[in-house]
Amino acid sequence: MSLQPVPEGPLRQGYTTGACATACTKAALLSLIIQEPVTEVEITLPLGEKVTFRMSSCTFSTNKATCTTVKDAGDDPDVTNGATIGCTVWFNDTPEVRFFRGEGVGVVTLPGLAISVGEPAINPVPRKMMTDAVQFLTHRYSLNKGVNIEVFVVGGTEIAKKTLNSRIGILGGISILGTTGIVRPFSSSAYIASITQGIDVALANNCGEIVINSGGRSENILRKRFHHLPEFAFIQYGNWIGETLAKIRSVPLQRVTMGIMLGKAAKLAQGELDTHSGKSSWDKQFIYSLARDCGYSEEQCEPILELNMARRLTELFPFNEQESFFRELAARCYAVCAPLVPAVQLQLLLIDANDTILTF
Numbered sequence: 001m002s003l004q005p006v007p008e009g010p011l012r013q014g015y016t017t018g019a020c021a022t023a024c025t026k027a028a029l030l031s032l033i034i035q036e037p038v039t040e041v042e043i044t045l046p047l048g049e050k051v052t053f054r055m056s057s058c059t060f061s062t063n064k065a066t067c068t069t070v071k072d073a074g075d076d077p078d079v080t081n082g083a084t085i086g087c088t089v090w091f092n093d094t095p096e097v098r099f100f101r102g103e104g105v106g107v108v109t110l111p112g113l114a115i116s117v118g119e120p121a122i123n124p125v126p127r128k129m130m131t132d133a134v135q136f137l138t139h140r141y142s143l144n145k146g147v148n149i150e151v152f153v154v155g156g157t158e159i160a161k162k163t164l165n166s167r168i169g170i171l172g173g174i175s176i177l178g179t180t181g182i183v184r185p186f187s188s189s190a191y192i193a194s195i196t197q198g199i200d201v202a203l204a205n206n207c208g209e210i211v212i213n214s215g216g217r218s219e220n221i222l223r224k225r226f227h228h229l230p231e232f233a234f235i236q237y238g239n240w241i242g243e244t245l246a247k248i249r250s251v252p253l254q255r256v257t258m259g260i261m262l263g264k265a266a267k268l269a270q271g272e273l274d275t276h277s278g279k280s281s282w283d284k285q286f287i288y289s290l291a292r293d294c295g296y297s298e299e300q301c302e303p304i305l306e307l308n309m310a311r312r313l314t315e316l317f318p319f320n321e322q323e324s325f326f327r328e329l330a331a332r333c334y335a336v337c338a339p340l341v342p343a344v345q346l347q348l349l350l351i352d353a354n355d356t357i358l359t360f
Helices: 017-034 124-140 156-160 189-204 216-225 241-249 262-268 284-293 298-306 310-315 324-340
Strands: 040-044 050-054 057-060 064-070 084-092 097-101 146-153 209-213 234-236 255-261 345-351 357-359
Touching (some): 017 040, 146 156, 189 241, 209 216, 216 345, 216 357, 241 324, 255 262, 324 345
Parallel strands (some): 209 255
Antiparallel strands (some): 345 357
16 A cells, blocks of 8 residues: 555545445445436445435346446545446345455455455445445335345456455455445555454464564565565554554464564654654654764764654664664664563564664
């Protein structure tokens, strides 16, 4: 997931893939029942808010109907923003609402998620939202029938390559997500969900040790060192260190290794658990004081205040495990994180721009 600059001015909220699929389900089922095109539909989100969605297409026959809508994620940097979400519905002879996987929706292949292996990757809350919408219409029109729902995402297979879905065993497409139906700008709830799901998958597959890291580059480096661990043991925390540690605290992991690049370490050392550039910045004065506390001279420390990026600290202090500055930087990071995961054996690794790893 790539991060984008925070827009200036008020941020606009958007709607989840689950909310979009619910709107398409309701519109398609209504079209099937009344045998007319449906151009917009109102749904109720889990917290009670009513929202109207416009359909981008609606086709129907006497047997089935399909509606699509274009996802609007508001000002959140969501990889599914602008994607076409759709549902095809048809009746079945049971009283049940059944879910099917259409184009671009993933299938669950590993245990540990809220959805069973072999099922379409449609999360429980969206399933309930769609079921509620179906039951509202079948009751309204006095229909004693079950409904099949096939959810699809145009281009979802390609979109999924930009996510961490394959890491947690969701293959062939994206997940239909959402707990509130609303995408809060820069909440990046989908990324945080992938963190928690990733840890659940590791545990469900009997993995008591994980390696958490900031992203693809640091993970590639760490995989060479921890080659004995399976792919699902590597969890990318992005900027959400606090949320990752909170999840770790809630589960029975034994050992966690945290790899962190210098830029994020400079923020974490001062207690910042959200390292997004829009939420925190590295405090040069703090790092200057840290270096002075290590016994470095004023002449050695003053250039810190002129640096434009924390990763350039290696220009001032040799990046090795004997250098007291980096030992102290790692110790400060550890002091922030360790109390948040008291039952876990925590190891911290610092990584520089040249892909060198220091172990503390």
